[in-house]
Amino acid sequence: MRLVRPSNEWKKEHEDYMNEWDEPRMTPSSFNLTGYKNYEAYLEALKIRESGDGKWVPSTNYFLVDENNRVLAMVDIRHNLTDYLLNVGGHIGYGVRPIERRKGHATRILAEALKKCKELEIHKVLVTCNADNIGSAKTIVKNRGVEDKSFIEEDGTVVQRFWIENI
Numbered sequence: 399m400r401l402v403r404p405s406n407e408w409k410k411e412h413e414d415y416m417n418e419w420d421e422p423r424m425t426p427s428s429f430n431l432t433g434y435k436n437y438e439a440y441l442e443a444l445k446i447r448e449s450g451d452g453k454w455v456p457s458t459n460y461f462l463v464d465e466n467n468r469v470l471a472m473v474d475i476r477h478n479l480t481d482y483l484l485n486v487g488g489h490i491g492y493g494v495r496p497i498e499r500r501k502g503h504a505t506r507i508l509a510e511a512l513k514k515c516k517e518l519e520i521h522k523v524l525v526t527c528n529a530d531n532i533g534s535a536k537t538i539v540k541n542r543g544v545e546d547k548s549f550i551e552e553d554g555t556v557v558q559r560f561w562i563e564n565i
């Protein structure tokens with residue numbers, strides 16, 4: 399298994415993954431293909447987003463890919479925190495292909511993302527999840543997450559917040 403960056407090579411895999419996605423929102427949102435006229439336009443928009451343009455902070459996105467070049471999971475690493483990210487989004491967002499869940503891939507992609515954070519010199523990493531997302535909370539705790547105060551969004555959603563020492 400390895401991390402690779404989105405590129406034209408992964409167009410078909412990315413589209414298949416999107417078609418299989420089973421939640422109302424794509425997670426991480428940086429991998430949402432909806433609204434782009436083609437994959438090139440998506441890649442161009444991702445490049446701008448990753449550069450930290452406008453409301454975005456600089457970020458890096460990766461697919462977790464297996465030996466058959468199948469995309470298993472996706473991760474977005476935000477290089478610093480805004481108020482919103484400090485309360486709700488955190489440094490790292492991830493999602494796993496529905497059919498590939500409960501096989502340890504979230505635990506693996508978060509561990510790999512933490513290595514990338516080390517390279518970026520992010521040594522205190524914030525990872526969050528909604529309080530009803532048991533799988534994600536377990537993924538974070540398995541990666542040494544230590545729980546901090548939760549944040550309550552305007553609509554009442556409780557966001558659990560965890561810090562990971564990443565020295």
Ligand SMILES: CC(C)(COP(=O)(O)OP(=O)(O)OC[C@H]1O[C@@H](n2cnc3c(N)ncnc32)[C@H](O)[C@@H]1OP(=O)(O)O)[C@@H](O)C(=O)NCCC(=O)NCCS
Pocket residue numbers: 421425491492493494495498499500501502503504505506526527528531532533534536537
């Ligand atoms: C949450 C999510 C990332 C978990 O991915 P996953 O690959 O299934 O997670 P893992 O296999 O690494 O499992 C990690 C732990 O969580 C547990 N787990 C996973 N899904 C679970 C669920 N739905 N309910 C309860 N426990 C769950 C696993 O059993 C494992 O714990 P264990 O080692 O004690 O058995 C995946 O369900 C997903 O992509 N959901 C939609 C997007 C999302 O919520 N992203 C996270 C945003 S914060």
